[in-house]
Amino acid sequence: MIAINDLTFLIGSRALYDEANWHIKPGERIGLIGANGTGKSTLLKIIVGEYQPSSGTVSMSKDIKIGYLNQDLLSYDSHHSILHVAMEAFERQNQLHDEIEILLKKIETDYSEETLNKLSDKQMEFEALDGYNIEYRANEILAGLGFSAEDQHRPLNTFSGGWRMRVMLAKILLQSPDILLLDEPTNHMDLPSIKWLETYLNSFEGAIVIVSHDRYFLDRIVNRIVESRKGKLTTYAGNYSFYLEEKALREEIQKGEFKNQQAKIKQEERLIERFKAKASKAKMAQSRMKALDKLERVEDVDNDNPTVNFRFKFSKPSGRHVVRLEHVYKSYPAIDILADADGVIEKGDKIALIGANGKGKSTLLRIIAGTESFEGMCETGHNVSTTFFAQHQLESLHLENSILEELQAFAPKHTDTELRSILGCFLFSGDDVFKKIRVLSGGEKSRVALAKSLTTDSNFLILDEPTNHLDIQSVNILIQALQQYEGTFIAVSHDRYFLDNVANKIWFIEGQNIQEYPGTYQEYEEWQARRAKTGDQGGIKPAKAQKPKKEAPKPSELEERKKQLKKLNQQLQTLEEEISQKEQNLKDIEGEIAQEAVFSDATKLKDANERYAKAKESLGAAQLHWEELAEEIMVLEND
Structure with missing residues (x-):
């Protein structure tokens, strides 16, 4: 179908591909993978002829029809409705439709046999090309990609970039190509649309090449993996898990x-x-x-899957209740998002907030972060410190800083070695860390902002689509980091592998309220499948903690409560100083154990280890006491 032989592609003096070979056969479903910068998108552009190879050949039959989806299509603009834009895929049918309309107009005055024969021929061809069903087919695909019947008649230029990309995908699918080249097709898609696309592609009869960082998507679609690495293309006969x-x-x-x-x-x-x-x-x-x-030398194996070698640091743990939402109302002119919604986020919760686009996920995150107006109450608990990561916050980066300086200013407690290690995980290695923020692409800025979030002193993270612009290796790094994180977080993402590996609770908005499923994303999916079949509601509950109603306290009780709060806060401050001393004592003993005079002497080492164990136990007891005091203060403040 397509044969790539001895392909070399140079960028300056660097060989992005060096005598690479790859044959794409009819009906193959291929996942093209590799780290960012290894040339996946470039290779697709070489196949479609946008770029010319430095040497080597790309050969295919002349009549092959290629459907190519890439991020450059975001710039396509039109005042026509999205239904009209999608139906542009039917070039011959549209041409015949216009010619038939002209002939029908002509036949009102010209009854000649020649005109009648032309009309008959055009109508027969139009019917043979299934022209009478093209609007239905376009409706069906646009609906599957998340567009309502009303949306389909809105002009393309009224939609955001992500929604425009879906229209471009619909147009490509309607062309029924022999081979689909899809570059990150799930970017900006919500989970229902991704699932619809999986179903559609599984029934597609042609060949498919997909570049994607969504490993669940790859597992469900492809039967072959081609890895782009070190200028070569290596084939694996199976899906991503097999690879x-x-x-x-x-x-x-x-x-x-x-x-x-x-x-x-x-x-x-x-x-x-x-x-x-x-x-x-x-x-x-x-x-x-x-x-x-x-002798032909065998190369040693390079480990290009970096691992997290830093620890999150935050100075104070939060109280038991991190965020409490009560009687929250939020609406926009065209849609109601939340109505009398309640929810509570407790210490240690790792929440995945999921659902279709337009259901209010990002709005809810902004409410929790305190950056969105609403009616009702959103209360942050005792000692909660928050960091909010969202794509639109990239403008908060300081353009004249280097990447390393940006992190140094944000996280002074981390050493340069730790910061460079974090940046290396997000594809900034060597001298890259000295690049100015102003010269970075949107994707690179996003990775810097995410790296900053991972160096935070906060005990509560709010993450809106953190996996956008990350390759599979970087997503794995983020997963490892969040699995180590001892604080609380809530995240919106369409990457199901990411969600399944970090979340212990699922939130979704249903009936304009916040619902909670207390389990992993995979368990939630299984429950949803049962629910769809049987209507079973088992496992679902409102995402709120029930509080018994209490009578208003008397004035004398209020005075007593104020005194008690003051006393507890004084005890808490004293305890924090004590904890700080105990932490320093523990570090001193650790330093003592590391001295050769101690670890080489069995008696001294035994004594030091015993003191270390007692100091650690004492610190743990003090920290537990601090949490109890903090919880007691929070209860008194909220009563």
């Missing part, structure tokens, strides 16, 4: 081959060194040296 297993196996074999070859090389080098000075053996040594030079 991970197969790659690990191949790397294990490669490690063994490398180790054996290195041992053989060292043995040969020793023999050459030993005999090259002897006249009788010099010829043999020379022969072995030539053979060694010609």
Whole structure:
């Protein structure tokens, strides 16, 4: 179908591809993967002819029809309705429709046989091309991608970039191409639309090449993975999960081959060194040296899956209740989002907020963050410190700072080594950390902002689409970081693998209220499937904590409560100073244990270890007492 042979593509002096080979066969469903910057999008542009290879060939049959979705289509603009734009896919049908209209007008005055025959021929061709059903097909695909019947008659230029991209995808799907090239098709899509697209692509009869960071999407669609790495294209016969297993196996074999070859090389080098000075053996040594030079070397395995090697730091834990929402009302002119909604976020909650676009997920996050007006009450609990990550907040980055300076100013408690490690996880390595913020692309700025969020001193994170612009490796880094995070967070994302690996509760907006499923995303999906079949509501509950109604306190009780609060706050302050001293004591003992005079002396080491265990236990008891006091203060403040 498409044959790529000995492809080389140079960017300046750097070879993005170096004699790479790849054959795409009819009906194959391929996931094209690789780290950001390895040339996945560039390769698709080479296939469609937008870029020309430096050397090598890309060959295909002349009549092959390619449907190509890429992020450049976001710039497409039109005052026509999105239904009209989607139906532009039917070029021949639209042409015939216009010609038939002209002939029908002509036949009102011209009854000649020639005119009648032309009309008949055009109508027959139009019917053969299923022209009478093209509007229905366009309606069906646009509806699947999340557009209501009213939306379909709105002009394209009234929609945001993400929704315009869906219209472009609808147009491409309606063209019924022989091969689909899809570059990040799930970007800006909500979960219902992603699921619809999965169903559609699974029934698509042509070949598919998908670039995506959504590994669940890849697992459900593709039967082959092609990895772009170090200028080469390596094929794996299976979906993404199979690729991970197969790659690990191949790397294990490669490690063994490398180790054996290195041992053989060292043995040969020793023999050459030993005999090259002897006249009788010099010829043999020379022969072995030539053979060694010609040996095809096995490369060692590079680990390009970075792991998190930093810890979140926040100075104070929050109280039990992090956020309480009561009787919240929020609406826009065209839609009601929340009506008398309640919810509570408790310490340690890892919440995934999911649902279709337009249901109010980002609005709810802004309400919780205190950046959105609403009616009702949203109360932050005791000692809660918040960081809000959202794409539109990229303008808060300081343009004249370097990337490293931006993080240094935001997280002074972290060392430069820790900050560079975090930036390395988000694809800023070496001298990249000295780039000015003003020269970065939108995606790079997003990664900087996310890296900043991970260095925060906050014990509560609000994350709106944090996986946008991240490749699979970076998503894995974010997952590892959030799994280590001991605070509380709520996140909106359409990446199901991400949600399944970080969330312990699911929130969704239904009936203009906040509903909660107390489990993982996979458990929620299984429950939703049962619910769709049987109408079973088991497991669902309002996302709120029930509080018994209390009578208003008497004036004397209020005075007593104020005195008690003052006393408890004084105790809390004293305890915080004590905890600080205990933490310093623990560090001092750790430093003592690291001294050679101590760890090399069994008696001193035993004594130091015993003191360390007691100090750690004492610190833990003090921290527990602090939480109890903080909880007691919060209860008194809220009564």
